[in-house]
Amino acid sequence: MKIPLARIAHCRSGxxxxxxxxxxxxxDERHFPILLREVTAERVKQFFGERVKGRVERFVLxxxxxxxxxxxxxxxxxxxxxxxxxxxxxxYGAALLGMEIEVxxxxxx
Amino acid sequence: xxxxxxxxxxxxDWLEAPVRLVEQGPIDYLxxxxxxxxxxxxxxxxxxxxxxxxxxxxxxxxxxxxxxQLRERGVRxxxxxxxxxxxxxxxxxxxxxxxLKVAVVLGDDIFPRIDEFLAKGFEMRxxxxxxxxxxxxxxxxxxxxxxxxFPLAKALATGADVVISGRCADAALALAPMIQRxxxxxxxxxxxxxxxxxxxxxxxxPQSTGGNSQGDWMSIPDFANIGYPIVEAEPDGVCTITKxxxxxxxxxxxxxxxxxxxxxxxxxxxxxxxxxxDFTSLQVTDLGGDRVRISGARGRERPEMLKASMNYSxxxxxxxxxxxxxxxxxxxxxxxxxxxxxxxRQLHLEFDAIETEFLGVNACHGPAARTVEDPAExxxxxxxxxxxxxxxxxxTRELIPLVLSGPPGATGYGEGRPPVREVVAYWPTLIPRxxxxxRVEVVE
Numbered sequence: 293m294k295i296p297l298a299r300i301a302h303c304r305s306g307x308x309x310x311x312x313x314x315x316x317x318x319x320d321e322r323h324f325p326i327l328l329r330e331v332t333a334e335r336v337k338q339f340f341g342e343r344v345k346g347r348v349e350r351f352v353l354x355x356x357x358x359x360x361x362x363x364x365x366x367x368x369x370x371x372x373x374x375x376x377x378x379x380x381x382x383x384y385g386a387a388l389l390g391m392e393i394e395v396x397x398x399x400x401x
Numbered sequence: 402x403x404x405x406x407x408x409x410x411x412x413x414d415w416l417e418a419p420v421r422l423v424e425q426g427p428i429d430y431l432x433x434x435x436x437x438x439x440x441x442x443x444x445x446x447x448x449x450x451x452x453x454x455x456x457x458x459x460x461x462x463x464x465x466x467x468x469x470q471l472r473e474r475g476v477r478x479x480x481x482x483x484x485x486x487x488x489x490x491x492x493x494x495x496x497x498x499x500x501l502k503v504a505v506v507l508g509d510d511i512f513p514r515i516d517e518f519l520a521k522g523f524e525m526r527x528x529x530x531x532x533x534x535x536x537x538x539x540x541x542x543x544x545x546x547x548x549x550x551f552p553l554a555k556a557l558a559t560g561a562d563v564v565i566s567g568r569c570a571d572a573a574l575a576l577a578p579m580i581q582r583x584x585x586x587x588x589x590x591x592x593x594x595x596x597x598x599x600x601x602x603x604x605x606x607p608q609s610t611g612g613n614s615q616g617d618w619m620s621i622p623d624f625a626n627i628g629y630p631i632v633e634a635e636p637d638g639v640c641t642i643t644k645x646x647x648x649x650x651x652x653x654x655x656x657x658x659x660x661x662x663x664x665x666x667x668x669x670x671x672x673x674x675x676x677x678x679d680f681t682s683l684q685v686t687d688l689g690g691d692r693v694r695i696s697g698a699r700g701r702e703r704p705e706m707l708k709a710s711m712n713y714s715x716x717x718x719x720x721x722x723x724x725x726x727x728x729x730x731x732x733x734x735x736x737x738x739x740x741x742x743x744x745x746r747q748l749h750l751e752f753d754a755i756e757t758e759f760l761g762v763n764a765c766h767g768p769a770a771r772t773v774e775d776p777a778e779x780x781x782x783x784x785x786x787x788x789x790x791x792x793x794x795x796x797t798r799e800l801i802p803l804v805l806s807g808p809p810g811a812t813g814y815g816e817g818r819p820p821v822r823e824v825v826a827y828w829p830t831l832i833p834r835x836x837x838x839x840r841v842e843v844v845e
Binding site: 302303304306307308309310311313315317319339340341342343351352353354355356357358360362368369370371372373375376377378382383384385386387388389390391 | 438439529608613614615616617655658659660661662663664665666667668669680681682683684685715718720754755756758760764765766767768769770771782784785786824825826827829
């Protein structure tokens with residue numbers, strides 16, 4: 293079945309220049325394998341579409357049950373250069389919580 | 402064990418937080434992080450206008466307000482409030498609180514040495530774009546190295562009540578007291594990594610104690626009285642993140658993990674001037690009662706190059722908004738955007754960038770936003786950026802006329818035309834360590 297990422301994970305996002313990062317953390321570490329399988333760099337890149345001009349890199353923190361995504365050319369120039377309301381990517385983590393992922397019922401018990 | 406608190410996550414953070422940290426429970430060190438990436442260029446401009454300025458002006462009055470209690474409770478302050486003029490900051494602190502001993506850390510400001518570095522063949526390429534510094538040299542506004550924790554520790558060793566630095570690594574503010582009190586050495590990589598991890602967790606203040614926390618945020622109690630973070634650091638590097646009892650907010654494994662992954666790149670290599678910390682080695686244990694232990698930190702030898710943050714002038718920008726209400730709010734806002742762009746074309750105005758966002762529809766999330774059907778109102782926000790200040794200024798006159806000449810029911814223009822602002826852009830780069838000398842001075 294399809295569920296939004298928000299069911300099993302929470303996020304925080306921020307910036308470094310024109311680069312945004314999104315940390316994705318499993319509420320329950322038993323659900324970390326779902327994150328590993330479903331939340332790939334390709335899917336995150338696709339999810340943000342034209343918002344992210346550059347590549348998306350994924351890093352794994354098994355010790356925290358977390359993933360870190362680094363989004364290049366993602367903030368319209370970044371910092372003070374950007375004309376966007378969210379020039380620092382503060383809301384990108386919240387956006388990603390709406391991404392739909394595929395899980396089996398038994399994985400959620 | 403020593404207790405290190407952080408009372409400011411940025412310049413402009415809650416003014417009461419540091420006072421409450423000192424008053425509401427025991428701490429040994431109060432750190433204050435004032436310097437965001439573009440702050441230095443603002444301070445550099447202030448110093449050019451007045452040689453006695455160029456530091457975080459909130460800081461000296463805060464020290465004055467706390468001076469008596471700092472002495473009574475034995476709390477020492479470590480702050481990067483010095484900006485581009487730490488000595489002037491220290492003098493003002495001494496003027497307002499003459500009973501306190503103040504030491505400054507100098508050596509981060511490399512602005513006067515840029516041409517010397519260029520002559521040596523340092524290209525100082527932008528870490529993000531790869532461009533050499535020569536492309537913006539004539540527009541450079543400030544240049545500062547990120548200093549590490551050891552010069553700050555040396556300043557603490559003078560017995561100073563207040564240590565003031567300019568640009569330093571954010572986590573260095575918390576690491577310095579650990580180095581000084583526990584006698585950690587420059588090659589104690591695992592211990593330094595432990596201090597850096599704890600410093601990273603508290604450097605953004607209440608972002609580790611429930612603030613801006615996505616996880617189950619609606620159940621977080623009493624944001625109005627949120628407790629700012631405290632690290633209880635042990636000599637073996639084990640650190641416990643907590644806050645004063647009775648304060649608002651919450652410290653859980655979740656709030657700490659969110660901050661650990663905040664604004665990082667490769668978690669195996671969190672780069673600081675003192676050590677490369679491996680965040681994948683950290684064990685985070687929720688002890689309950691707003692206490693979270695971080696242990697197991699591993700670190701590797703410090704990088705050969707030091708990071709520097711420079712700022713340069715990159716033209717001008719302005720953003721303005723209008724609000725349209727139901728019915729057809731989004732269609733009205735889109736029409737307004739088309740009219741503005743058409744009129745800018747007719748004026749032959751050229752910009753490096755024009756960007757339009759529809760607040761209430763997709764401004765924050767772009768294509769990832771959920772679909773909104775027939776919104777009650779939409780704010781259209783149009784921004785331009787360019788090298789021609791006059792063109793940007795002309796743009797600011799093109800929004801309000803739509804109130805009479807565009808789609809019906811435009812409102813939200815009460816603040817008049819938007820201000821034109823100078824764009825100060827960020828230039829991150831790397832500099833060899835050789836020839837860089839930080840030094841400590843006690844300011845009498």
